[in-house]
Amino acid sequence: MAGRGQRTDIQGMRALAVGIVVLFHCGVPWLPGGYVGVDVFFVISGFLITTHLLSSLTGAGGISFADFYARRARRILPASLVVVALTVLASILWVPPLMLRQMFNAAIATALYVPNVLFAVQGTDYLAETTPSVFQHYWSLGVEEQFYLVWPAVLALAFHLCRRSTRGLFAVIAVIVAASFVGGLVLTFTNPPWAFFSLPTRAWELGAGGLLAMVMRTDPAWVRSRAAGAAAWLGLAAIVGASLLFDETTLFPGYAALLPVLGAVLMIAGGDVGTSWSPGRAMSLKPLQLLGLISYSVYLVHWPLIVIPQQAASPSAPLPPGALLALGAASVPLGALLYRFVETPFRNPPALVAARPRRSLLLAGAASVVIVVFSATAAQAISAQRLDSGTAAPVIAPRAHPVGTAFVASNIRPALRLTSDDNPSIYDDGCHRDIPSTDASACTFGSDPDAPRVVLFGDSHGAQWFPALLPLAETGAILLETDTKSDCPSVLVDPETVEPYPQCESWRSDVIERLNAAPPALIVLASYSGHYRPPATSAESYGEQWHAALEKTVAALPAVPVDWITDTPHQESTPSICLSAHLDDADACAVDRDDAIDMALQEQERTVDGIGWIDMNDYVCGPEKCPAVIGSYLVYRDRDHLTATYSRALSELLAAKLDLGSRDGDRDRDRDGDR
Structure with missing residues (x-):
């Protein structure tokens, strides 16, 4: 692809991807599969990074690993770590106390670049999680960071073993993509959290972009054909279709991930502005270019901006859909500020560009250590915080039509x-x-x-x-x-x-x-x-x-x-989390019986x-309310299971x-x- 200008269509694809992700997280009902925007990002990242690394391998004969990692660190980490730090501070101020330890643990995992591994170990259901981590969106960044760590070495080793043969390198990448896809397919049925969050089961999506980079590295004439342009429109339709048709019940990634991934591949392959019948011109419209430019920063800020107010709100007065959309919209100007004052200045600062790569890497490591140490210390401190009202409640046996205890008793069971x-x-x-x-x-x-x-x-x-x-x-x-x-x-x-x-x-x-x-x-x-x-x-x-x-x-x-x-x-949210923020007003965590029972x-x-x-529900609910605390008993362990x-x-x-x-x-x- 030597000699070709900037791919404005890819910038537009970034805008499309971040747009459908943000709308999905805002709860827009007609976009239940908007999570596939992340898969589009994966293909784009795999394509661009592999294009860059192939240029080094075929041109210079090798890869400067230190330079590569330093550039990646300056590109990704400043904005990422600033949002982590701000999210930690905002969570301390507004998130219910019971969620803070979970938040600090996720902050540590994020600062260590393994949030996806944490969520997989915890068995998180990304598409159905009712009390998600404020760092849950960092799972995709963890996948990409881990991919960037190993991919240069994989390409360099394969290129060497294949005796500098690009055909041999293509075959190696194809085998990796196939193995990753099969692994993800199996785990989607046997262990969904690991299938969703882990690098080995998601690498094929970035690898698909890598395969495309190899095919397009010589700038073949077919990429400017009408057929390629028409195929790019089909790719756009596939991404939009997946966003509209998929939902939380879709087995994902599995076979379903093929639709947005292949759609992204087709869009990149035939989406250049110079391609006949291409969607490239539509993707190059100025609003999409501006959103694509700040898409990384928007992605970072949108999730805590949406989630923290929801977690701070009372279950009896949850945020209305309009408020969620307003918060999602606010992520655009906030993302622009993050791009302007953090992402751009730290991308190529003269003091770091002129220095050895290790300076960039050491600074990134030091910033991560600060977040880890602060979060670990704060997690220990928060564990000592008392989570009850200090007043005991009578120990009584359950009875019909109970009246809820109005406070979190000191003898509450379980704590x-x-x-x-x-x-x-x-x-x-x-x-x-x-x-x-x-x-x-x-x-x-x-x-x-x-x-x-x-x-x-x-x-x-x-x-x-x-x-x-x-x-x-x-x-x-x-x-x-x-x-x-x-x-x-x-x-x-x-x-x-x-x-x-x-x-x-x-x-x-x-x-x-x-x-x-x-x-x-x-x-x-x-x-x-x-x-x-x-x-x-x-x-x-x-x-x-x-x-x-x-x-x-x-x-x-x-x-x-x-x-x-x-x-x-069913409760509106996990009662214990709500109660931790309402120790003297447990009634705030009760729900109306008519809403709780179908x-x-x-x-x-x-x-x-x-x-x-x-019907045992008369021992769980009163005539009008279903309380979170009855006598000295905590009724629920989550939204819908009894303790x-x-x-x-x-x-x-x-x-x-x-x-x-x-x-x-x-x-x-x-x-x-x-x-």
Whole structure:
């Protein structure tokens, strides 16, 4: 590509990419797949960096690694680290105290250039995270920084081993791209967080840009053909189409990532302004050029600008959509300021350009160390902060229509800092299956092997009732068997409309087959009923689908009593986080009962034949409100799961409702015993 001018079309592609990402993060409903803008950035970065490195390899015969890393450090790190520092300070001022340790840990990972690894280890669901880190958008920067670290060495070594053959180098890159794509494809199904966040599973996207750089390095004539221009329009359509058609239910990256990646490749290949029938002229319009110029800075500032106010807002008064759009729009002028006063001055300052590369690298390292030391020290200090009101609450047993405690009690159970770990014990011993697992064997609990065998069957909303059932097993009243798996309902949802993931259907079928081979005394079903509703499906239509799926499930199970525990109320946000900011006003973290419970869906469940319908929500909510604290109990561990502590406290109340041969209690049943 020697002799060709600046690719203004690529600058326009940057504007397109950052625009759809910002709109997606603002919650624009018609752009549910706007996250693919990051994939466009990956292809652009791979193309430009590989073009530069190929020029060094084929021209000078090698790569000056120190110069390369110094230039990358000056280009990327000043703006990045300034935003990290400002985000830390803003979070200290406005983010709820319980989130601060998580924030400091993410700041440390970001300063060390491995935020993507942290989020993968934490099992973050980027597309469905309800309380995201203020540094979550840095995952893509972590991928690129790690790519820049290893890619020059990979190209230089391959070029040497291939005896300076560009064809051989192309073959090596192609193999890397193929291996990375296959790895990402496998992990998308078996370990989605690592597939989404890790460099090995995302390298193929940057590598695709690298392959294009190799193809275009000699400036072939075909790139200015009408066919290439038409293909570039198809590429633009692919990116826009993915933004409009993909959503949080799309298995991503997987096969789906091919659409925006190939779209970006086609746009770069045929998008030059001089290409006939090309979108290059449209991409070169001045507004797009200006946005593309500051796109990196806009990307850095937009996420904390949107997220921090949301985390600071009360759950009872969340930010309206218009406010989110206004915050997203504000990222443009703020990004321009960051570009003007940080990104540009530090890109090629004379004092650093004239010095040895190590000066740039040492300064970058020193800045990172300052952030790491400050964050680590502050994290320790924040851990000592008291997160309760200092007043104890009465220790009372759960009862119907509870009144919430108006403060965070000093004897609250579990403590706010321990809430996220207050899971049923089957999470720790492996009995609750994670997403990659297809192990359909059961775990059994109980002191009396001859007691009636009761099976708990469902997803994580089924598993949350394990602590309530375990005391019955411990006293010998039942022999408890667990069959629970994350994000996998026990209900036979229609795969044409709802498809959680492949391992789910396999696991569920094997469990049902095993139950038919050895029928228990009772099957208890519970699942996250509202979670599996397809985005385009109306509430009424989904209710009918759920009703049909429950009937299908009952028919597939053995002819034994089956109880369905209707879903628990949902909070607007994780209550423990809200409570940490309202220690003396816990009512601020309560939600309206009508908003927390899907009554229409419950009515559909009530009318399913052959099933016992159990509603425990009168012990979780009052007549009007669903409080976060009841007595000395913290009710929820996140937005929609009960704490294991509160679940266990409901044991006797749940036992009274179960179909264990007794018809006592306040059950609401519609059972066909001759099923």
